[in-house]
Amino acid sequence: MENLKMEKLRETLPPGLADAAVNIPGFGAIAQLFLNKLGFDVGNTMSLYLLLFGLWQGATFLYSRGRGYLLDHGTSAIRIDDDDDLYAQFISWISAQRMTELSRDLKASSRKPRARSDDSDDESDSESDDDDVLDEAGIFNYDKYTGTKPVYYEPNLGDDSFTHNGHYFQFKKDSQENKYAERIEYFLVIRCMGRSTQPVKDLINHVREWSSTKPNSMTDIYRAEPKHGGYWQCQTTRPSRPISTVTLDEAQKTKIVSDINEYLHPATARWYAARGIPHRRGYLFHGPPGTGKTSLSFAMAGIFGLSIYCASLSERDLGESDLASLFSQLPNRCIVLLEDIDSAGIRREKSADAGSDSDSDSDNEAEKPAKRLKEKPEVEKEEENVTDEKKDTISKFEQKESLRRRLTRVIRTPKPTKTDSETTTLVTRDDASEAATASSVKESSVKADPIVKVKSSSKAESVEEGSKSKISLAGLLNIIDGAASNEGRVLIMTTNYPEKLDSALIRPGRVDLQIKFTLATSDQIQEIFRRMYSNEADVKKPQNGKKKTSTPKPPNQATGIAVTRPNFVALPAERLTEMSKQFADQLPEATFSPAEIQGYLLMKKTDPEGALAGVTEWKAAMLEAKKKGKKVVEVK
Numbered sequence: 001m002e003n004l005k006m007e008k009l010r011e012t013l014p015p016g017l018a019d020a021a022v023n024i025p026g027f028g029a030i031a032q033l034f035l036n037k038l039g040f041d042v043g044n045t046m047s048l049y050l051l052l053f054g055l056w057q058g059a060t061f062l063y064s065r066g067r068g069y070l071l072d073h074g075t076s077a078i079r080i081d082d083d084d085d086l087y088a089q090f091i092s093w094i095s096a097q098r099m100t101e102l103s104r105d106l107k108a109s110s111r112k113p114r115a116r117s118d119d120s121d122d123e124s125d126s127e128s129d130d131d132d133v134l135d136e137a138g139i140f141n142y143d144k145y146t147g148t149k150p151v152y153y154e155p156n157l158g159d160d161s162f163t164h165n166g167h168y169f170q171f172k173k174d175s176q177e178n179k180y181a182e183r184i185e186y187f188l189v190i191r192c193m194g195r196s197t198q199p200v201k202d203l204i205n206h207v208r209e210w211s212s213t214k215p216n217s218m219t220d221i222y223r224a225e226p227k228h229g230g231y232w233q234c235q236t237t238r239p240s241r242p243i244s245t246v247t248l249d250e251a252q253k254t255k256i257v258s259d260i261n262e263y264l265h266p267a268t269a270r271w272y273a274a275r276g277i278p279h280r281r282g283y284l285f286h287g288p289p290g291t292g293k294t295s296l297s298f299a300m301a302g303i304f305g306l307s308i309y310c311a312s313l314s315e316r317d318l319g320e321s322d323l324a325s326l327f328s329q330l331p332n333r334c335i336v337l338l339e340d341i342d343s344a345g346i347r348r349e350k351s352a353d354a355g356s357d358s359d360s361d362s363d364n365e366a367e368k369p370a371k372r373l374k375e376k377p378e379v380e381k382e383e384e385n386v387t388d389e390k391k392d393t394i395s396k397f398e399q400k401e402s403l404r405r406r407l408t409r410v411i412r413t414p415k416p417t418k419t420d421s422e423t424t425t426l427v428t429r430d431d432a433s434e435a436a437t438a439s440s441v442k443e444s445s446v447k448a449d450p451i452v453k454v455k456s457s458s459k460a461e462s463v464e465e466g467s468k469s470k471i472s473l474a475g476l477l478n479i480i481d482g483a484a485s486n487e488g489r490v491l492i493m494t495t496n497y498p499e500k501l502d503s504a505l506i507r508p509g510r511v512d513l514q515i516k517f518t519l520a521t522s523d524q525i526q527e528i529f530r531r532m533y534s535n536e537a538d539v540k541k542p543q544n545g546k547k548k549t550s551t552p553k554p555p556n557q558a559t560g561i562a563v564t565r566p567n568f569v570a571l572p573a574e575r576l577t578e579m580s581k582q583f584a585d586q587l588p589e590a591t592f593s594p595a596e597i598q599g600y601l602l603m604k605k606t607d608p609e610g611a612l613a614g615v616t617e618w619k620a621a622m623l624e625a626k627k628k629g630k631k632v633v634e635v636k
């Protein structure tokens, strides 16, 4: 009987498998059990499954072979790297093609995608929603606020396809490791059927044309990342700053705008090339902190539709090879903002630093050319000869600069924790304006962490003491106009200490135009006051000088504090002129920076009368604080 069953199994299973199966101890009993209880023959079913499995494997093999062959021989592809302008343009175009309505693979985001940041149909900031984000006691509630914000969808950029002008395209977001630069590179691959890349090229041209007709009121801000050999990271995309909001001598503004305009014109590039002159233009913005150097650079980027690439030479981690690599990655047309150039080649040697100096070979290498260039840097020789008066001025600058850098460092700290040796202080007037200055470029890093504490700590002090640039003067000169330096970019260098700069750094060819920024003049003070209380900036919803009324709310249960909606004030033109003049008359010229005045007015943004009434007191407190070198000033 047993033998009969085995014979039957041998007949139904493939020969090799049948032998293997019947040799498994107990297989016959199990097969019999299935047959008796469930009524099916395991041998037959196994044969069927094996057949299906074999067919599936064969089909998969043929498909992958066939697909690979088709991709290799039957399609053409073009790759676009994510640091190229085309990348954002393509995604923006894709997002506008109603693909987000048709595609079944989308990405949802509560933040507006970078590629769509200039779309005008944004409802998120509509004034009608303002009061919906307050709780019963009128306190702003971030959770409620995020609940009222729209959700943005864009293609997930996995494998997706579309047709355009009768051609079938596939696009895919992909990545690969760049072992040389030790980082992952992200890119898009656009593929079309056929052996010619022409349809993809036509599509790219179409996308470019489409992008050029779109109004662009946004500026992309890139920040130098010293990690992984140096790369530019797009930190944020901000509405372009109108140049009218930067208070500066009109003649100087006109001069720099027309100079850059002429430089960027394609005919100028040809003119330079025909004469063998490198097509580069450099500007030096110098003056005390908070006088508008960064603001003007951002405004320039907005006017010319350029992205801005910011790097600070006082950044401790930024080495010479990083900076060289960063410069080599710049696009053809852009603004490079190189801050604190006085830091190059200036070493504040500290015994504690001696060890750290030897930590990197490139560091030591970086110093050698500087030593070869001059036995001792001229700037340092000059320093020895400065008069006491000059030393005094420099030390005041250094005090402010020290605070600015300390604040920058603390603001960047992702999650500050309070320790015994650190005291958390409220950001007040002077600090607020300094912090605004320090963080003007780095705002997005502050945004990432909603709670930012500004600490006065002895630790921060000691970190500052050891700060120095890793970049030598010779290295910097090589990077900005060496043979490897690319052409077509606008280089803006900024410094608070023009007197410390080596003449080689600012010779014509490296610096073609210098703009001096001064502490606020009477006209500037008036202008800052006017800007604060005029409705010109409120393009969306002018308030015609009327205050928006709001009923006072009962005190909040939890906090016991009664709050009202912020009543931003827009004064009628005549009153504004009169008050701005009175305000400026009460402040001495060339004593306060525009940032300091702006900082004071920001504390009074809903109360112009109060700002006017309190300015004398603020002036006295500020002068007193400056005399004593105090950093914190009370504003009533």
Ligand SMILES: Nc1ncnc2c1ncn2[C@@H]1O[C@H](COP(=O)(O)OP(=O)(O)OP(=O)(O)O)[C@@H](O)[C@H]1O
Binding pocket: 245, 246, 247, 248, 287, 288, 289, 290, 291, 292, 293, 294, 295, 296, 404, 436, 437, 438, 440, 495, 496, 517, 594, 595, 596, 598
């Ligand atoms: N001339 C100005 N016109 C308008 N706003 C100004 C001006 N100067 C400073 N501000 C305001 O002060 C703040 C700091 O200005 P900004 O960062 O441009 O100064 P900065 O000269 O670059 O300072 P730093 O040398 O410390 O980098 C900004 O919020 C800016 O709006």
